[in-house]
């Protein structure tokens with residue numbers, strides 16, 4: 291499944307199962323794709339309360355999502371989890 295990196299899935303046909311639990315579905319994408327240098331604190335706080343967090347992070351890592359907050363982690367935090375070649 292392919293997902294646009296500038297947005298979260300918006301249709302049932304495109305959304306993975308965990309997206310039914312996603313709190314970010316109620317906030318809009320700007321919250322999770324902030325301008326460079328902006329604080330990620332509020333997005334991370336929301337992720338901390340999200341029941342879909344583990345599946346969301348797993349999805350982002352499996353699909354090499356490069357931008358925004360996924361599963362409570364920033365781009366650089368997800369990059370640090372990737373195995374080194």
Ligand code: SF4
Nearest residue numbers: 312314337340343346
């Ligand atoms: S963990 Fe965060 S980014 Fe992932 S679905 Fe939940 S609220 Fe959205």
